[in-house]
Amino acid sequence: MKLLIVEDEQGLRDNMMQFLCKEQYIVETASDFHSAMEKVSLYDYDCILLDVGLPDGSGLSLLEVLKSKQKRDNVIIISAKDSLDDKLEGLELGADDYLTKPFHLAELNARIKAVLRRKALGGRNVIALNNMELDFDGRVLRVDGNDIHLNRKEFDILAFFIVNKNRLIYKSALAEHVWGDHIDNADNFDFIYSQIKNLRKKLKEHGANLEIQAIYGVGYKLTV
Amino acid sequence: MKLLNHTLLYLSASLIFILSIWAVVFYFSMMDEVYDSIDDGLENYKILIIKKAHQDTSLLNKRNFGESNYAIRPIKREWALRATEVFKDTAMYMEYEEEFETVRMLTTYFSTRNDRYYELKIIASMVEEDDLVADLLHALLWLYLAVIASAFIINNWVLRKIWRPFYQLQNELRGFKLGEDNVFSPPQTRVTEFRDMNDTVAALLKANIAVFQNQKQFIENVSHELQTPLAIALNKLELLLEQVQGEDAQVQLLANAIQHLERMTRLNKSLLLLSKIENQQFSKEERVDFNARLRQQIEDFGELLQYKRINLEIREEAQLNVLFNVDLADVLIANLLKNAIVHNHDGGSIRVRVTDNGFEIANTGRAQPLETDKLFTRFYRPTDHASSTGLGLAVVNAIAQRYHARVAYQYEGGLHHLSFRFIN
Numbered sequence: 001m002k003l004l005i006v007e008d009e010q011g012l013r014d015n016m017m018q019f020l021c022k023e024q025y026i027v028e029t030a031s032d033f034h035s036a037m038e039k040v041s042l043y044d045y046d047c048i049l050l051d052v053g054l055p056d057g058s059g060l061s062l063l064e065v066l067k068s069k070q071k072r073d074n075v076i077i078i079s080a081k082d083s084l085d086d087k088l089e090g091l092e093l094g095a096d097d098y099l100t101k102p103f104h105l106a107e108l109n110a111r112i113k114a115v116l117r118r119k120a121l122g123g124r125n126v127i128a129l130n131n132m133e134l135d136f137d138g139r140v141l142r143v144d145g146n147d148i149h150l151n152r153k154e155f156d157i158l159a160f161f162i163v164n165k166n167r168l169i170y171k172s173a174l175a176e177h178v179w180g181d182h183i184d185n186a187d188n189f190d191f192i193y194s195q196i197k198n199l200r201k202k203l204k205e206h207g208a209n210l211e212i213q214a215i216y217g218v219g220y221k222l223t224v
Numbered sequence: 225m226k227l228l229n230h231t232l233l234y235l236s237a238s239l240i241f242i243l244s245i246w247a248v249v250f251y252f253s254m255m256d257e258v259y260d261s262i263d264d265g266l267e268n269y270k271i272l273i274i275k276k277a278h279q280d281t282s283l284l285n286k287r288n289f290g291e292s293n294y295a296i297r298p299i300k301r302e303w304a305l306r307a308t309e310v311f312k313d314t315a316m317y318m319e320y321e322e323e324f325e326t327v328r329m330l331t332t333y334f335s336t337r338n339d340r341y342y343e344l345k346i347i348a349s350m351v352e353e354d355d356l357v358a359d360l361l362h363a364l365l366w367l368y369l370a371v372i373a374s375a376f377i378i379n380n381w382v383l384r385k386i387w388r389p390f391y392q393l394q395n396e397l398r399g400f401k402l403g404e405d406n407v408f409s410p411p412q413t414r415v416t417e418f419r420d421m422n423d424t425v426a427a428l429l430k431a432n433i434a435v436f437q438n439q440k441q442f443i444e445n446v447s448h449e450l451q452t453p454l455a456i457a458l459n460k461l462e463l464l465l466e467q468v469q470g471e472d473a474q475v476q477l478l479a480n481a482i483q484h485l486e487r488m489t490r491l492n493k494s495l496l497l498l499s500k501i502e503n504q505q506f507s508k509e510e511r512v513d514f515n516a517r518l519r520q521q522i523e524d525f526g527e528l529l530q531y532k533r534i535n536l537e538i539r540e541e542a543q544l545n546v547l548f549n550v551d552l553a554d555v556l557i558a559n560l561l562k563n564a565i566v567h568n569h570d571g572g573s574i575r576v577r578v579t580d581n582g583f584e585i586a587n588t589g590r591a592q593p594l595e596t597d598k599l600f601t602r603f604y605r606p607t608d609h610a611s612s613t614g615l616g617l618a619v620v621n622a623i624a625q626r627y628h629a630r631v632a633y634q635y636e637g638g639l640h641h642l643s644f645r646f647i648n
Contacts, residue, residue, distance in 0.1 A: 009452050009456065011452075011453075011456035011460070012452065012455060012456050012459070015456060015459035015460060015463060016459075018463055019459070019462075019463060080448060080451040080452060080455075101451050101452060101454075101455040102451060102454050102455030102458050102459070102489055103455065104458075104459075104462065105459050105462050105463070106462075153527065167466060168465055168466050170462060170465065170479070170482060172482075172483075172486055173462075179524060179527075180524065182521070182524070182554065182555075182558035182562065183524075183525075183528070183562075190531065191527050191528045191530075191531030191532070192527075194527070194530075194531055195527055215475065217476055217479055218465070218475055218476070218478075218479040219479070
């Protein structure tokens with residue numbers, strides 16, 4: 001999988017690159033509008049991470065170019081502006097998702113994987129792991145071929161863990177992914193722990209072969 | 225006291241004084257004229273009588289006034305030579321009035337050709353001074369009342385007309401809100417003083433609006449500029465967190481640093497949100513079903529409620545469908561709900577009530593009322609909640625102002641009530 005990061009802030013660019021390389025992606029970067037245009041017209045990417053506010057042009061015009069050339073690269077807009085208008089405009093121009101700075105890298109990872117999964121034409125929107133299969137279309141978990149009912153949040157938690165497997169997930173990244181922005185730092189997210197406990201119990205009951213490890217005060221890690 | 229009454233008060237006080245002085249002066253000058261005219265008449269009469277006495281000596285025997293108004297009596301020569309002509313007021317019985325009245329009497333002396341000397345007294349009836357004074361006072365009182373009444377009417381009319389620009393300005397200022405109105409247009413007037421005042425007020429407000437805008441712009445810019453460095457720092461720490469796994473103490477330190485950076489991020493986001501609400505950047509509106517949104521968010525907070533063993537009851541007394549921005553509606557509900565959960569104790573309760581003009585969230589918590597006047601100000605934190613930004617209720621308040629609604633706090637029956645009501 002080939003990714004292009006279009007971002008003028010070097011710090012952010014380096015962070016994303018370092019994180020995503022670990023996911024076995026081929027990552028290229030562009031720091032301004034012109035070099036991004038050059039790369040986009042020369043190569044095809046599976047996913048473009050696009051900053052809207054570039055020094056020499058708007059990321060949105062790059063989207064327009066992609067659209068006019070009928071390129072099918074997936075685009076995730078990354079913006080410092082948490083503005084609905086930008087978001088709507090971007091999505092209308094064919095962007096697949098929208099992420100506001102600052103974001104958790106685990107969240108970025110989940111978004112990229114979701115976009116890539118959807119892109120796999122004809123393919124089923126599922127992730128397989130050991131003896132499990134997470135079906136995003138039916139929102140159901142299968143262990144050894146048996147359907148296991150998970151409620152909305154349990155499913156989201158498990159999905160987030162699986163796409164970020166073998167990584168330490170900071171608790172607020174998980175909370176924001178599952179419960180949304182509104183939950184912010186409500187009581188230090190201790191309430192998540194009981195959710196995870198229930199999920200672990202369910203997974204164990206059905207013989208799922210994975211382990212969710214809690215790191216006190218920090219977060220969780222799914223090890224396979 | 226109104227300006228009109230002030231003028232009237234000063235006017236009536238000074239008029240009493242001026243009219244009194246005027247009355248005294250008028251009285252004396254009038255009396256002077258009256259005496260002058262009567263005395264002239266008496267002089268004239270004297271000459272006529274003396275002339276007639278020379279021709280008709282029988283006149284010289286008229287000792288009493290009787291039916292006519294003069295009397296003559298002979299006197300000694302040396303006395304007559306020594307005496308001078310005298311006008312004086314004296315009293316005399318008036319048959320008509322049946323009482324003594326003041327009369328003017330001229331006492332004079334003359335001699336006939338045969339060297340006899342006579343004293344001649346002539347009287348003329350006088351104005352009755354007590355009646356005159358009474359009449360004058362009466363007239364004065366009426367004059368005074370008439371002047372005050374007309375001053376009142378004219379003043380009322382003139383002031384109302386002249387001061388119209390002032391009242392217009394007053395009205396404009398009363399409706400003016402810094403931060404909401406970006407222009408101020410004072411009423412047009414041709415009166416120099418008012419025009420000066422209008423210009424001064426307009427200039428003052430313009431400067432204030434500019435300062436306010438600058439300050440707002442500054443907060444917005446700062447928050448915006450902080451986003452990127454915050455994002456970089458947070459992500460770097462996340463990367464570092466992955467690398468130091470296993471080193472428990474270091475992991476804890478990093479997690480702690482992330483926690484504080486996240487708090488800063490939230491603070492920053494809230495400040496940006498406040499700026500945006502105040503700048504009316506949430507302009508898109510649609511019918512928002514508050515009942516459904518409340519139920520949805522209560523469900524979203526379900527795990528948190530369960531974890532804190534908080535019992536939440538929702539009572540929907542009416543359907544609340546209002547033209548509102550959806551995102552702001554969510555922020556509003558989330559902030560109020562989160563508030564009720566975070567500042568609650570384990571095993572507490574929350575009551576949500578939806579009425580036709582708003583909704584109310586009541587929760588258990590600290591057993592003492594909060595400081596109502598500070599509650600909605602930025603960075604007010606009644607409890608030492610490390611994670612709270614102190615901006616939640618400020619955001620709620622900003623949303624309320626944006627939609628002409630009122631947020632109110634009340635501590636009643638051991639519950640903290642926060643209500644959001646639309647005014648109309």
